[in-house]
Amino acid sequence: MSDTRLSVVGTGIRPGGHLTTETRHLLARADRVLAVVDGLTLEYLNRINPATESLQDCYRQTSSREASYAEMVQRILAAVDQGGHVCAAFYGHPGVFVWPAHEVIRQAHAKGLAAKMYPGISAEDCLFADLGIDPAQCGCQSYEAMDFYLYPRRIEPTAALVLWQLAALGDVRRVGFQADPAWVSALAEVLMDSYPADHVATVYEAATFPLDEPRREPVALAHLDKVQFSQVSTLYVPPLAAPVLSEHRLARLGLSHSALEPAAYRRRRER
Ligand SMILES: C[S@@+](CC[C@H](N)C(=O)[O-])C[C@H]1O[C@@H](n2cnc3c(N)ncnc32)[C@H](O)[C@@H]1O
Known part of the structure; x- marks a missing residue:
């Protein structure tokens, strides 16, 4: 069994193509993978590491999202408490609009456990x-x-x-x-x-x-x-219009429009 630690990873939006090499490596080497992903992604993760379990059942019709998230955090921490390398996988980027991914790392650190988040491809x-x-x-x-x-x-x-x-x-x-x-x-x-x-x-x-x-x-x-x-x-x-260049800010630096040429700032002014 590997050293006890938690890796929080993201499977991207299209797991077949968006899984980073780093994430694939972590998933493959983990002692356990706990995944909050759809059925197809779960199958895919299972092929990378057969020790993959779904946490999708934390979502119940009667539960609020807060209750579901709290259960995910508790189940991931319980797995880490048992020792070894645990990978928690969420879709997209695990740190983007995923409260339980941040919370589980916070709680793991509070318990003195090693925990790290790895970036993924977000929406x-x-x-x-x-x-x-x-x-x-x-x-x-x-x-x-x-x-x-x-x-x-x-x-x-x-x-x-x-x-x-x-x-x-x-x-x-x-x-x-x-x-x-x-x-x-x-x-x-x-x-x-x-x-x-x-x-x-x-x-x-x-x-x-x-x-x-x-x-x-x-x-x-x-x-x-x-x-x-x-x-x-x-x-x-989309933006409604291009931003307006600040004459005041240029003047503060003793600069004129021509000082910006041929920089991108000039292109924007001309759009
Ligand atoms: C709980 S957040 C999860 C975001 C995810 N962690 C990410 O990195 O993109 C769910 C929201 O992400 C956005 N989202 C998720 N999947 C998407 C997709 N396929 N296309 C566009 N937006 C998406 C939507 O705004 C959706 O309501």
């Missing part, structure tokens, strides 16, 4: 590729949709905006995956304070099989309540 990584977005060009704001609605932030319309977990919008009891239409309309109204009603966003779903196409459904903000959000829908709101 946002796929979005950048499938929608041709480079956050270097305009910046990117990324929020959980319900959190974004409930805790107002200053929206920057010259930067991209990514909203996660649309299907959980309005699920105040944290038990289902069906967006509440009243909440979707309210979210659209908040967005329309910063963007015009005809500003076109994209409902995005990365393909989970290599040959499938992603969902890239355009929707004007005024019609956001007309689209169906699935458990894997993410909303991409």
